[in-house]
Amino acid sequence: MEIIKVQDQVAGGKKAFELIKEGMENDSAKVLGLATGSSPITMYQEMVASDLDFSDMTAINLDEYVGLKGTDEQSYRFFMNDKLFNHKPFKASYVPDGMATDEKAECDRYDEIIANNPIDIQILGIGTNGHIGFNEPGTPFDSQTRRVGLVESTIESNKRFFDKKEDVPTEAYSMGIGSIMKAKKIILVAYGESKIDALKGMVEGPISTDCPASILQKHDNVVLIADEAALAGLSK
Numbered sequence: 001m002e003i004i005k006v007q008d009q010v011a012g013g014k015k016a017f018e019l020i021k022e023g024m025e026n027d028s029a030k031v032l033g034l035a036t037g038s039s040p041i042t043m044y045q046e047m048v049a050s051d052l053d054f055s056d057m058t059a060i061n062l063d064e065y066v067g068l069k070g071t072d073e074q075s076y077r078f079f080m081n082d083k084l085f086n087h088k089p090f091k092a093s094y095v096p097d098g099m100a101t102d103e104k105a106e107c108d109r110y111d112e113i114i115a116n117n118p119i120d121i122q123i124l125g126i127g128t129n130g131h132i133g134f135n136e137p138g139t140p141f142d143s144q145t146r147r148v149g150l151v152e153s154t155i156e157s158n159k160r161f162f163d164k165k166e167d168v169p170t171e172a173y174s175m176g177i178g179s180i181m182k183a184k185k186i187i188l189v190a191y192g193e194s195k196i197d198a199l200k201g202m203v204e205g206p207i208s209t210d211c212p213a214s215i216l217q218k219h220d221n222v223v224l225i226a227d228e229a230a231l232a233g234l235s236k
């Protein structure tokens, strides 16, 4: 795992963007796996400010809250349109359908999209408990797209995006860890001291479903971009 220490989230966004640009220039990046949360926002800002054309690229997002429509401001579809796709159109952009009522059909549909569009570069953030996507501790490492329940600490962390905690959905559709691990390259961005334990578990911890991100130790092309505060728990 390559670790790139950056000054702050702005510098991290530039670094992550450079890696995507490099992939696009050498033709190794046609399909991007994308993430929500606050951590990748600076990378999206760089993408939007760039002169790059993404119109022959495909984007596949990690997850979506159950019960939110794409027009709902708190939905991840809305977030992605607002932060990236409205400014830089992609050939296709996929986000799970939070309103899908047939759970199995939706999960199968999403897995088929992933199978038909192998992910070249997967962008990840990380939850304070080490979750990736919405794959909470305990998720099997070979999991595929599923409807998942969110744990209390995740609801607590994500309530800042909602008017009140009761509005935070308690379930989501999430791409599985098995699919994330199939991406050719993974770039995980993390900033701030709230991520200290998660990054320690991811980089140095035992590979255990207790810290979902620890499985990334087994992937041979992972770049971690983080600031000093988030890296403070690492032994070296």
Ligand SMILES: N[C@@H]1[C@@H](O)[C@H](O)[C@@H](COP(=O)(O)O)O[C@@H]1O
Residues within 6 Å of the ligand: 035, 036, 037, 038, 039, 040, 062, 063, 124, 125, 126, 127, 128, 131, 132, 133, 134, 154, 158
């Ligand atoms: N499902 C998302 C994750 O994909 C994201 O990594 C995490 C951290 O978000 P932030 O970057 O805002 O700390 O939030 C949510 O739970």
